[in-house]
Amino acid sequence: MTERIQAHDITPPSPSVGLYAPRQNIYTRAFEGLYRRVRIGVAALLFGLYFGTVWLNWGGHQAVWWNLPERKFYVFAATFWPQDFVLLSGLLIVGAFALFFVTVYVGRVWCGYACPQSVWTWLFMWCEKVTEGDRQQRIRRDNSPAHLGKYLRKTLKHGLWLLIGFVTAMTFVGYFAPIRELVSEFFSGQASGWAYAWVAFFTLATYGNAGWLREQVCIYMCPYARFQSVMFDKDTLTVAYNPQRGEPRGARKKGVEPLAMGLGDCVDCTLCVQVCPTGIDIRDGLQLECIGCAACIDACDSVMDKMAYPRGLISYTTEHRLAGQATPWLRPRLLGYGAVLLGMLALLASAFALRPLVALDVSKDRALYREDAQGRIENVYTLKVINKSQHAQEYLLSATGLSGLALTGETHLSVPAGAMASLAVGLSMAPEQLPAGSHEVVFSLRDADDDSVQVDTPSRFTGPSTP
Incomplete structure (x- = not known):
């Protein structure tokens, strides 16, 4: 009888991989540089627009105001109604193509300099530095045992975060109320419950996004990081490290010639990693997490200056340029996005310029028809006239479509600036003149002082099924 040999599985067990990786805290280091100054300037401009515009008045009302109860949107001298929201769609499409064009040309410059998430995160990081110190101090304090000074500093930091979040939320809600x-009623306890709820919500949203989530929003929540890869090409301007010049890395003293030690220009100081708000090492190449803020460029240039090396080891460059090839600025993809963007801008500008400053909405009464005192067949309509201009206007109303049609009710009306007037009118016809069934009629509204301003709205006139 043949004896069987016992088999044993000697395959090493595979390492356990969790579904979620633990988050590594990012402690950013303070730095100076050209791109930091540019970013501060852009942030100051954006903060000025956001926090300042809401306090401006124009024509007796807030200059920029989403008046939801009255369904009106004020933008300085222009008033927009729900009928104009197609223009908002056009504006969003133009914004999307502008982002595509900019991304093809200069990468994620929007993320690094103008995205609200980035701008508020940099502000919160500054608060963190002011209250808890620079990078090494924060690391030591977080790893130290609990003590009163540690919690006092953290309490002050979170207090500043909540204060900034509260001011941000009040300003945002102030564009709708x-x-x-809002400010007067809020602090006197007279504001509506919704006002308190929305201010609380946006305060916590700002506090959570810029204070706690930070880079997690850019890496995992923002879709822009995902679809940017389909817009990048080898001529897109991105933040990149030059490995031909920097490798091999290594520490050395100032004044030592790198070639004599068999080293490149990178001293492996890791300052580029320490200043990165998403915690990546730019020397590993182009990465999804890079937001193009150029903090690593400022940090690296400062080290190059100290070592008396040329700047630009990390720089805004392209893949072709790093490979020693020319970078054509006018290329098909860029020209295509540019052409579409210009076309969309022209269409949007035309739509704004040709936007009628008066709107007429006609609703027919649910009753099919009735006979008036003279025995005429009459239909009743409710008209809503919207004056979109910033001045009171006089309008003349008329109706056409059937021979012998008579309009009863107010035909000369005055509508205040940016207001809507509602009125009931009737259309009547002699029974012998009225064809059987339902027929189209057109209500025409024109400016009493300017015949070029006119709007026509069709409706139906209903009579007996047999004459």
Whole structure:
């Protein structure tokens, strides 16, 4: 009888991989440089627009105001109604193509300099530095045992974060409810429950996004990081490290010639990693997490200056340029996006310029028809006239479509600036003149002082099924 040999599985067990990786805290280091100054300037401009515009008045109302109860949107001298929201769609499409064009040309410059998530995160990081110190101090304090000074500093930091979040939330809600009345009623306890709820929500949203989530929003939550790869090409300007010049890395003293030690220009100081708000090492190449803020460029240039090396080891460059090839600025993809963007801008500008400053909405009464005192067949309509201009206007109303049609009711009306007037009118015809069934009629509204301003709205006139 043949004896069987016992088999044993000697395959080493595979390492356990969790579904979620633990988050590594990022402690950014303070730095100076050209791109930091540019970013501060852009942030100051954006903060000025966001926090300042809401306090401006124009024509007796807040200059920029989403008046939701009255369904009106004020933008300085222009008033937009729900009928104009197609223009908002056009504006969003133009914004999307502008982002595509900019991304093809200069990469994620929007993320690094103008995205609200980035701008507020840099502000929160500054608060962190002011209250808890620079990078090494924060690391030591977080690893130290609990003590009163540690918690006092953290309490002050979170207090500043909440204060910034509160001011941000009040300003945002102030674009939907007049900011002066909102602030007065909010602190006097007279604001609506919704006002308190929305301010609380946006305060916590700002506090959570810029204070706690930070780079997690850019890496995992923002879709832009995902679809940017389909827009990048080898001529897109991105933040990149030059490995031909920097490798091999290694520490050395100042004044030592790198070639004599068999080293490149990178001293392996890791400052580029320490200043990165998403915690990546730019020397590993182009990465999804890079937001193009150029903090690593400023940090690296400062080291190059100290070592008396040329700047630009990390720089805004392209893949072709790193490979020693020319970078054509006018290329098919860029020209295509540019052409579409210009076309969309022209169409949007035309739509704004040709936007009628008066709107007429006609609703027919649910009753099919009735006979008036003279025995005429009459249909009743409710008209809503919207004056989109910033001045009171006089309008003349008429109706056409059937021979012998008579309009009863107010035909000369005055509508205040940016207001809507509602009125009931009737159309009547003699029974012998009225064809059987339902027929189209057109209500025409024109400016009493300017015949070029006119709007026509069709409706139906219903009579007996047999004449």
